[in-house]
Amino acid sequence: MTTGTVQPVLAIHGGCGAIPKDELTPDFNRAARDALHRALQAGFAVLTAGGPASDAVTEAVAVMEDDPVFNAGYGAALNRAGHHELDSALMDGQSGMAGAVAGARRIRHPVRAARALAEVADPLLLVGDAADEWAARHGLEVVDNTFFTTPSRREALERMLEREREGTLSAAPERDKHGTVGAAALDRHGHLAAATSTGGYTAKPAGRVGDSPIIGAGTWADDRTCALSGTGKGELFIRRSLGHEIHARMLYQGASLTQAAGAMIQEMTDLGGGAGLCAVDRHGNVALPYNTEGMYRGWITAQGVHVAIHEN
Ligand code: ASP
Numbered sequence: 001m002t003t004g005t006v007q008p009v010l011a012i013h014g015g016c017g018a019i020p021k022d023e024l025t026p027d028f029n030r031a032a033r034d035a036l037h038r039a040l041q042a043g044f045a046v047l048t049a050g051g052p053a054s055d056a057v058t059e060a061v062a063v064m065e066d067d068p069v070f071n072a073g074y075g076a077a078l079n080r081a082g083h084h085e086l087d088s089a090l091m092d093g094q095s096g097m098a099g100a101v102a103g104a105r106r107i108r109h110p111v112r113a114a115r116a117l118a119e120v121a122d123p124l125l126l127v128g129d130a131a132d133e134w135a136a137r138h139g140l141e142v143v144d145n146t147f148f149t150t151p152s153r154r155e156a157l158e159r160m161l162e163r164e165r166e167g168t169l170s171a172a173p174e175r176d177k178h179g180t181v182g183a184a185a186l187d188r189h190g191h192l193a194a195a196t197s198t199g200g201y202t203a204k205p206a207g208r209v210g211d212s213p214i215i216g217a218g219t220w221a222d223d224r225t226c227a228l229s230g231t232g233k234g235e236l237f238i239r240r241s242l243g244h245e246i247h248a249r250m251l252y253q254g255a256s257l258t259q260a261a262g263a264m265i266q267e268m269t270d271l272g273g274g275a276g277l278c279a280v281d282r283h284g285n286v287a288l289p290y291n292t293e294g295m296y297r298g299w300i301t302a303q304g305v306h307v308a309i310h311e312n
């Protein structure tokens with residue numbers, strides 16, 4: 001592989017629905033931090049070998065899809081019918097190409113399907129059975145929908161449905177409402193990419209699609225500005241085109257990544273939605289803002305690796 005001159009950077013999140021600090025057990029804390037570390041190492045290995053940002057974000061997200069701590073892939077949230085419907089997207093900041101799947105039920109690593117779709121101009125976004133079938137035809141691993149189910153996601157669904165019956169849905173904890181994984185990277189050649197994967201929120205209606213697979217909402221990358229992946233109330237991200245809005249503020253207003261991302265998270269707060277994101281700009285600056293109690297997150301450069309869950 002060729003070596004570029006840029007210092008590579010990778011930032012990730014594991015969702016803004018982090019367990020409250022006082023409920024975090026030592027075991028869960030260790031498991032979450034360990035998973036974040038493994039995701040960062042997997043993605044950074046691609047970058048240090050001179051590989052493209054698109055591959056780095058794919059590998060980082062795939063590690064988190066395999067980990068039941070996070071709401072994506074294995075261990076994803078269940079919809080109200082008791083099924084998993086998985087959303088994912090990837091965007092390449094150099095080519096402007098993007099790929100996405102929504103409501104996929106059988107793709108073991110939805111991010112790998114998004115990555116593969118980003119290689120073709122059309123289709124960009126496939127839904128449901130068509131996404132599953134396309135993935136299988138392109139040699140990706142497909143599994144039974146029940147593969148993704150864990151006991152803790154079943155319990156979370158039961159808790160949510162119980163809250164609905166009681167009329168206490170709005171008091172549900174963030175961790176039952178939110179979860180997503182994502183990554184943003186700058187590679188040695190100065191190119192950016194972002195990827196996102198999610199099960200959506202617990203007890204979502206069948207067929208509901210969130211922001212993660214919507215290019216310009218929960219996933220965005222453009223070499224002129226930044227790459228980012230969002231987590232939080234997807235409907236609000238879509239209504240505000242959050243990802244593209246951050247890019248536009250940087251490109252047309254000259255805002256910094258921190259300013260643009262911070263302003264958009266503030267807008268989500270004003271609209272009453274939990275939200276967070278991981279982002280890297282074209283200079284390698286990292287932003288990881290969120291407005292909930294905590295967000296699983298981390299970033300890595302040649303100088304070191306950092307992971308966090310709550311405020312440090
Ligand atoms: N953004 C995701 C969605 O709306 C869920 C989340 O990150 O909490 O599907």
